Amino acid sequence: MSDPVKDWPLYExxxxxxxxxxxxxxxxxxATDARMAIEHARDLYTRRQEGVSIWAVRSNDIVASDPAExxxxxxxxxxxxxxxxxxxxIPDEVKTL
Amino acid sequence: xxPHCRYVLRLADTNLVLAQRLGEWVGxxxxxxxxxxxxxxxxxxxxxxxxxxxxxGELEGRGRGEDDLAYLRExxxxxxxxLVEQPNGDFGRTIVRQxxxxxxxxxLYEALLQSKDPRLAAIAxxxxxxxxxxLRYSGGWLIRLGDGTPESHERVQRALDRLxxxxxxxxxGDDVDRAATGPGIGPAPESLRDAWSRRVDEVLAxxxxxxxxxxxxxxxxxxxxxxxxxxxxxxxxxxxxxxHPGATW
Amino acid sequence: MPSKVFLCQSWRCxxxxxxxxxxxxxxxxxxxxxxRDEARDGAALETRFQARIDAEDKIEPKDWMPDAYxxxxxxxxxxxxxSEIVGMLPEGNWITRAPSxxxxxxxxxxxxxxxxxxxxxxxxAETLGVARAExxxxxxxxxxxxSSIFNYPTPTWADxxxxxxxxxxxxxxxxxxxxxxxxxxxxxxxxxxxxxxSFHQRQGYEIMLRLARGTPAQREMAQAAxxxxxxxxLMMFGPSDIDSKHSAQSMRWKIKRFSNDELRQKFVDYxxxxxxxLGLQVPDPGLRWDDEAQHYRFGAIDWSEFEQVLxxxxxxxxxxxxxxxxxxxDGRWVREAAAAWxxxxxxxxxxxxA
Numbered sequence: 001m002s003d004p005v006k007d008w009p010l011y012e013x014x015x016x017x018x019x020x021x022x023x024x025x026x027x028x029x030x031a032t033d034a035r036m037a038i039e040h041a042r043d044l045y046t047r048r049q050e051g052v053s054i055w056a057v058r059s060n061d062i063v064a065s066d067p068a069e070x071x072x073x074x075x076x077x078x079x080x081x082x083x084x085x086x087x088x089x090i091p092d093e094v095k096t097l
Numbered sequence: 098x099x100p101h102c103r104y105v106l107r108l109a110d111t112n113l114v115l116a117q118r119l120g121e122w123v124g125x126x127x128x129x130x131x132x133x134x135x136x137x138x139x140x141x142x143x144x145x146x147x148x149x150x151x152x153x154g155e156l157e158g159r160g161r162g163e164d165d166l167a168y169l170r171e172x173x174x175x176x177x178x179x180l181v182e183q184p185n186g187d188f189g190r191t192i193v194r195q196x197x198x199x200x201x202x203x204x205l206y207e208a209l210l211q212s213k214d215p216r217l218a219a220i221a222x223x224x225x226x227x228x229x230x231x232l233r234y235s236g237g238w239l240i241r242l243g244d245g246t247p248e249s250h251e252r253v254q255r256a257l258d259r260l261x262x263x264x265x266x267x268x269x270g271d272d273v274d275r276a277a278t279g280p281g282i283g284p285a286p287e288s289l290r291d292a293w294s295r296r297v298d299e300v301l302a303x304x305x306x307x308x309x310x311x312x313x314x315x316x317x318x319x320x321x322x323x324x325x326x327x328x329x330x331x332x333x334x335x336x337x338x339x340x341h342p343g344a345t346w
Numbered sequence: 347m348p349s350k351v352f353l354c355q356s357w358r359c360x361x362x363x364x365x366x367x368x369x370x371x372x373x374x375x376x377x378x379x380x381x382r383d384e385a386r387d388g389a390a391l392e393t394r395f396q397a398r399i400d401a402e403d404k405i406e407p408k409d410w411m412p413d414a415y416x417x418x419x420x421x422x423x424x425x426x427x428x429s430e431i432v433g434m435l436p437e438g439n440w441i442t443r444a445p446s447x448x449x450x451x452x453x454x455x456x457x458x459x460x461x462x463x464x465x466x467x468x469x470x471a472e473t474l475g476v477a478r479a480e481x482x483x484x485x486x487x488x489x490x491x492x493s494s495i496f497n498y499p500t501p502t503w504a505d506x507x508x509x510x511x512x513x514x515x516x517x518x519x520x521x522x523x524x525x526x527x528x529x530x531x532x533x534x535x536x537x538x539x540x541x542x543x544s545f546h547q548r549q550g551y552e553i554m555l556r557l558a559r560g561t562p563a564q565r566e567m568a569q570a571a572x573x574x575x576x577x578x579x580l581m582m583f584g585p586s587d588i589d590s591k592h593s594a595q596s597m598r599w600k601i602k603r604f605s606n607d608e609l610r611q612k613f614v615d616y617x618x619x620x621x622x623x624l625g626l627q628v629p630d631p632g633l634r635w636d637d638e639a640q641h642y643r644f645g646a647i648d649w650s651e652f653e654q655v656l657x658x659x660x661x662x663x664x665x666x667x668x669x670x671x672x673x674x675x676d677g678r679w680v681r682e683a684a685a686a687w688x689x690x691x692x693x694x695x696x697x698x699x700a
Binding site (some may be wrong): 030043 | 130137233234241
């Protein structure tokens with residue numbers, strides 16, 4: 001007999017701390033529905049923090065970049081030095097740039 | 098012991114006994130996540146109990162602290178609601194017991210925000226938030242179990258029928274309650290019935306469960322009149338503490 | 347064919363594939379050709395993989411990894427997870443009898459944390475492509491290992507203190523190096539666990555301190571617990587590495603960062619002074635301070651007891667598994683109900699087919 005625990009979908013959890021600026025991936029958990037996922041995330045990942053924001057996303061719904069593509073996706077950016085502020089030579093007299 | 102002190106002690110004992118019941122579940126819940134969820138309940142209720150014991154001890158003025166009150170009183174001195182001393186049974190019965198209690202406790206804390214006892218009002222302010230989360234959790238599970246499979250539906254309907262008689266006590270005011278209502282320390286128990294009923298009926302409907310018919314039942318734990326369960330519960334809870342009188346831990 | 351041509355073909359194929367993936371949804375036929383090339387390039391992949399490890403790169407779930415690395419990690423992480431879950435039982439045993447409300451609160455929080463750690467670890471294991479249900483199934487069928495320390499009983503309250511002090515202490519020795527292990531999700535789970543673990547050891551030591559400074563009966567209780575837990579805690583680090591078959595490869599892959607003996611020695615060096623401070627006696631007549639080496643020398647470990655416990659004949663092996671099986675079986679109707687309810691809701695809200 002198959003055990004329904006297999007059927008509880010996997011959710012990825014992202015938490016933003018009260019003092020934080022963005023949601024960070026903290027891990028995953030199993031839940032049957034969105035409401036349960038949030039409650040489980042609260043009990044599992046926020047026992048030591050207050051005033052957090054929780055995002056729960058079905059793992060299947062996440063689209064991720066492929067590590068094999070990393071070179072193609074990200075290498076070209078390393079050559080584009082003109083995007084970095086240190087590339088530009090601003091005279092010292094101009095203070096606020 | 099004044100009625101005011103007795104009133105607070107009722108709340109403290111109720112929270113402690115229910116926390117004790119929930120503590121029995123840790124490591125044995127249907128899923129790992131529920132182990133964490135039930136432990137969370139136990140911790141919250143234990144925290145509320147400790148604040149209430151401290152307050153009751155002050156009101157009593159005999160120098161008894163939380164551990165003296167929790168570990169050195171007998172069954173007949175315990176003033177918890179009969180509902181919370183009922184055994185856990187299966188997860189369904191635990192959830193039904195929890196839900197019926199949470200709906201009441203939230204209504205009570207909301208009313209206690211206006212208490213003329215400032216300490217009680219402060220405790221209520223902190224605890225109401227926890228209570229709201231508890232109701233969400235227990236209500237959510239009652240719906241899943243009521244409207245899940247035929248087996249789960251049958252189990253929780255049976256549990257509901259079995260536990261329903263213990264809800265009379267929640268809304269039946271006695272002398273201690275009246276002594277608290279007069280000076281505005283606490284709400285009249287009857288006044289909580291409507292809010293409770295509304296919340297309960299809403300969830301029962303979504304859970305496709307039938308509200309049981311009223312049953313006469315007048316053995317009230319809040320008056321120290323308990324069945325046979327509390328004795329075992331206290332024996333387990335108190336045995337180690339009592340075995341070493343005067344020791345600190 | 348000469349290998350140079352192989353490499354050229356493989357390189358060109360790979361660049362083509364990358365280009366294709368960038369601009370299209372992926373060309374399967376092209377991918378399959380590359381798989382064949384990869385089999386031939388197995389050695390090259392392994393070399394590149396080891397180079398990443400040597401450079402302290404983190405391996406992430408979708409990165410290429412040798413099968414043996416994946417299997418070893420699944421085994422190690424899941425054993426760790428099972429240990430946390432089973433570990434809830436010897437201490438959870440005392441929640442209803444804790445001798446003060448504060449101790450009860452702290453103990454519930456600790457046991458809850460342990461459950462949480464199990465969840466983090468199962469979650470890390472799942473990133474390697476195995477389902478939690480499968481891992482749990484292995485545990486309940488008696489096919490998976492977990493730390494044998496949890497097959498010992500907690501007959502007194504002092505055992506709760508001893509577990510926090512010694513068992514969690516030993517676990518911390520193992521866990522801190524794992525925060526730098528090569529597999530990303532495992533390392534991150536360990537960082538989270540280590541942050542939470544420090545309170546566990548302190549709560550255990552504080553229990554022992556109160557007992558050691560308490561009544562004569564409490565002191566006796568504490569000493570008896572130390573007598574029971576000292577040797578099993580040393581055995582937690584595993585046999586000497588010469589006897590351990592997994593150690594060498596795990597070290598190369600940075601799944602294991604220190605040897606069993608190194609960690610065990612460190613544990614003894616840290617813990618003996620803590621026992622001295624408590625005024626309790628470590629149950630080892632062979633224990634002495636070696637001033638030259640700046641280490642404690644300790645007596646020989648009786649590994650035959652360890653073997654017995656490993657084989658399932660420890661004092662509580664059967665109880666632990668029975669408890670977990672009962673929880674699992676008793677909870678089946680609950681899990682089914684939750685899944686059924688969610689399925690009904692999804693069916694109800696699903697958009698109608700066009």
